[in-house]
Amino acid sequence: MYQTTYHRASSVDEAAALFAKGSEAKFLAGGQTLLPVMKQRLASPSDVIDLGRIKELIGIEASGDTLSVKAATPHYEVATSDAVKKAIPALAYLASLIGDPAVRYRGTIGGSLANNDPAADYPAATLALGATIKTNKRSIAADDYFKGLFTTALEDGEIITAVSFPVPAKAGYAKFPHPASRFALTAVFVAQMKSGEIRAAATGASQSGVMRVPAIEAALKANWSPTAIDGVNISASNLLADIHGSAEYRANLIKVMAQRAVTAAG
Amino acid sequence: MSTVKLTVNGKAVAVDVEDRTLLVQLLRDHLNLTGTHVGCDTSQCGACVVHMDGKAVKSCTMLAGQADGANVTTIEGIAKGDELHPMQAAFRDNHGLQCGYCTPGMIMSAIDIVHRHGGQLDEPTVRQELEGNICRCTGYHNIVKAVLDAAGRMKVSQAAE
Ligand code: FES
Ligand code: FES
Numbered sequence: 001m002y003q004t005t006y007h008r009a010s011s012v013d014e015a016a017a018l019f020a021k022g023s024e025a026k027f028l029a030g031g032q033t034l035l036p037v038m039k040q041r042l043a044s045p046s047d048v049i050d051l052g053r054i055k056e057l058i059g060i061e062a063s064g065d066t067l068s069v070k071a072a073t074p075h076y077e078v079a080t081s082d083a084v085k086k087a088i089p090a091l092a093y094l095a096s097l098i099g100d101p102a103v104r105y106r107g108t109i110g111g112s113l114a115n116n117d118p119a120a121d122y123p124a125a126t127l128a129l130g131a132t133i134k135t136n137k138r139s140i141a142a143d144d145y146f147k148g149l150f151t152t153a154l155e156d157g158e159i160i161t162a163v164s165f166p167v168p169a170k171a172g173y174a175k176f177p178h179p180a181s182r183f184a185l186t187a188v189f190v191a192q193m194k195s196g197e198i199r200a201a202a203t204g205a206s207q208s209g210v211m212r213v214p215a216i217e218a219a220l221k222a223n224w225s226p227t228a229i230d231g232v233n234i235s236a237s238n239l240l241a242d243i244h245g246s247a248e249y250r251a252n253l254i255k256v257m258a259q260r261a262v263t264a265a266g
Numbered sequence: 267m268s269t270v271k272l273t274v275n276g277k278a279v280a281v282d283v284e285d286r287t288l289l290v291q292l293l294r295d296h297l298n299l300t301g302t303h304v305g306c307d308t309s310q311c312g313a314c315v316v317h318m319d320g321k322a323v324k325s326c327t328m329l330a331g332q333a334d335g336a337n338v339t340t341i342e343g344i345a346k347g348d349e350l351h352p353m354q355a356a357f358r359d360n361h362g363l364q365c366g367y368c369t370p371g372m373i374m375s376a377i378d379i380v381h382r383h384g385g386q387l388d389e390p391t392v393r394q395e396l397e398g399n400i401c402r403c404t405g406y407h408n409i410v411k412a413v414l415d416a417a418g419r420m421k422v423s424q425a426a427e
Contacts, residue, residue, distance in 0.1 A: 006268065006285040006331040028329075035288075035327050036309045048285075050332060076321075100398025101382075102312065102375065105321045106328070180310070182397065 002044040008053060012136050012159055015049050019157045022047030027159065029072050029111035032103045057110070057161060062087050065167050065194065071110025071160040079104065088129070090171040090189065090265065094121050097175055099182055110160040113145075116152050116209060118240070119183035123210035125173065126163060128189035128201035134162040148208045169194050170224075172265030174257040176204075178244060185245055186253035188213070190261040192224060200258060205250045207238050216258045226259035270330045274299070275343030281330070289333050290314045290325035293340060301341040301370050305400070312399030315371040316340045322378035324398070341370035344377070352419035353377050353412075362412030364403035375399050376413045380420050387417045 005022075009015035019025045026045035028034055029052055037043045051057060057072035062083040069078060078084055078095035085092045098104055098112075098121050112122040113133060126133070126142045133140045136159045145153045154160070168191040175187035184204030191199045200216040203209075219228045234254050236247035245253070270287075271280045274297060281296045293299045293316070304326055305313030314326040317339040344351040353373050356362065363369040379395045380387065392413045393406070401409060 001286045001288075003284070004286050006329055008331065008334065028332075031329070031332065032309065032327055035329065036307075038286075039288075039307055039326075048329070050329075052332065100312070101378065101395055102315055102322050102324045102398050103309070103327075105323055 001038050002041060004038070004045055005047045006050065007047060008050045011054060012051075012056060012161060015051055015054065015159060016136060016157060018047065018049045022049070025049055025157075027051055027114070029108040029114075030074060030103075030106040031111075032099065032107040033111065033115050033117070051110070051159065052106075052108070060084060062167075067091070067165045067167055068162050069109050069165070070162045071113075072108045073110075075099070075104040075107050075109070076101075078109065087167045088125075088165060088171055090173045090191075090261075091125050091129075091165065093264075094125050094173045094175075094189070097121060097173075097177065097182070109163055113163065114152065114154060114160055116146060116150055117183070118149050118206070118209040119178070119185070119204040120210075121173075121175065121184060121187060121203065124184075124187055124189040124201045124203040125165070125171075127210050127212060128191045128199045129165045129168060129171065130191075130193070130197075130199060131166070132164045133160055134164060135160050139164075146210050151209075166193065168192060170265040172261035172263070174260035174264060176253055176257060186250050186257055188216070188254060188257035188261050190216070190220065190258060190265060192220075192265070198224070200261075202254050202257070205239050205254055207240055213254060213258065216254070220262065224262065226262045229255055229259050229262070232258075268331060270334050272333050272335065273337045275339055283330050285329070285331060287330040288326055289316070289318075289328040289330050289338075292330040292333075293325060293338075299340050299342050303367055303370055305367060305371075310398070310400065311368070312371040312375055313368050315374040315399065317374060317378065320381075322375050339374075341373060344373070351377070352423055353380070353416040356412040356416035356419060357409070360408050360412035360415055362404065362408045368399060368401040368403075372396070372399050372401065372409055376409075376416065377420075379413065380417045383417075385417070385421055387414060389414065 025047040067087040075095045171191040186205045234251040236251040239247035241247040303313035305311035
C-alpha cells in the first residue's frame with residue numbers, strides 16, 4: 001500500500017472539511033472494498049477519512065411507511081435488525097448475503113452505494129424500492145443516483161448520510177452468488193409498492209451496473225406471480241459476459257432470479 | 267506516523283506506526299503476535315481473523331488506526347494459561363487441522379459463530395458461516411466437526427461459569 005494519511009472524523013462536517021483539505025482524499029467507511037483496492041495499489045489516496053465511528057451515521061429508524069438506514073451501519077446490523085426484518089424482510093435477507101460474516105461486521109450500506117460495484121447487492125434494493133439517498137448536501141432519488149459502473153450522482157466530497165426506503169407491500173430478493181467472491185453473478189430485487197407500483201432491479205447482469213427491468217415489471221403488473229415471468233423476453237445485449245457466464249446466461253438468470261424473488265415475496 | 271492505542275489480549279498498548287499500517291501488521295510486526303496469519307491479499311482467506319470489540323474481523327482489511335481505542339483478541343489471547351479454549355481443544359481432538367496455517371483464523375471465526383448462534387448450530391450453518399475462511403488441507407470435514415463439538419463444550423463451560 002502506498003503512503004497515506006489517516007484521519008478519524010467525529011462528525012460529518014469535520015469529515016467534509018478534512019476531505020476539502022486533502023489533495024486526493026477518499027472516505028473510508030467499512031473499508032472492505034477500499035482497503036483491498038489500496039493494497040493492490042489500484043487506489044492511492046493522499047488522505048483517508050474514516051467515517052466509521054461517526055455516531056450520527058450509525059443506526060436504523062423505522063417510522064410509519066419509511067425505513068431509514070444510516071450510512072455507516074454495517075451489513076450485520078441490517079441483517080439482524082428487528083426493525084428491518086419487520087418493515088422490509090427482503091432487505092435484511094439481502095444484507096445477510098453480502099460477502100462473509102467478517103465482511104458483514106465491517107462493510108456499510110453507504111460504502112456499498114458510494115462505490116456502486118456493478119455486482120453489489122444494495123444497489124438492487126435501493127433501485128427496486130425507489131429509495132432516497134440522503135447526503136450532507138441534498139436528497140437524491142435512486143432513479144437519478146446510479147450512473148453506470150462505479151459511477152454515481154455523488155459530487156466530489158459529498159457524503160451519504162442515510163438511505164430512506166419506502167416500506168413496500170411486498171418485496172423479495174434472489175441472488176445467484178459467484179461461488180468464490182459472493183458477489184452477484186446476477187441477482188434481482190422485486191417490489192410491489194403500497195401505491196401499487198411494481199419495480200424490479202437486477203444487479204450483476206448489466207454492463208452499466210444495476211438496472212431496472214421494465215419487461216419483468218410489466219409482466220408482474222399484469223399478474224404478480226412467478227409464472228407471469230415465463231414468457232418474458234430479456235435481451236442479452238448490453239449484459240455482461242465473462243468466463244463465469246455469457247450474456248445469454250445472465251439474461252436467463254434475470255428471469256429465474258426474478259421468479260424466485262417473487263416466490264420469496266409471496 | 268501516529269500512535270495507535272488499543273488493548274490487545276487484555277493488555278493496553280501504544281504503538282507508533284505509519285498510517286498505512288494494517289491491523290495485522292501491527293499485531294505481527296510490532297507486537298510479535300505471529301499467531302495471526304496472512305494467507306492472501308484479497309480479503310478472502312480469513313487466516314487473519316481476530317476479534318475486535320467481540321466481533322470476528324479480518325485484520326488484513328483494517329488500518330491499524332481504525333482499531334484505535336478498540337479491544338482486540340488474537341489467537342494468543344483465548345487460552346486460560348495452559349488450559350486451551352474449548353474451540354482449540356475441539357480442533358485438536360477432532361483433527362481439525364493439518365498444516366495449521368488457516369487454523370488461527372478458523373478458530374477465531376468459529377468462536378464468533380458459536381457466540382452468534384448459541385445452541386442453534388447445525389452442520390449446514392457451520393459450513394455456510396465459514397465461507398470467509400479458506401483451508402487448503404483438510405477438506406473442511408473435521409473443521410466442521412470440531413466447531414460442532416466445541417459449540418457443545420462452550421455451552422457447558424458457559425453454564426458452569
Ligand atoms: S489475510 Fe486476511 S483474508 Fe486473507
Ligand atoms: S490446515 Fe492447512 S490450510 Fe487449513
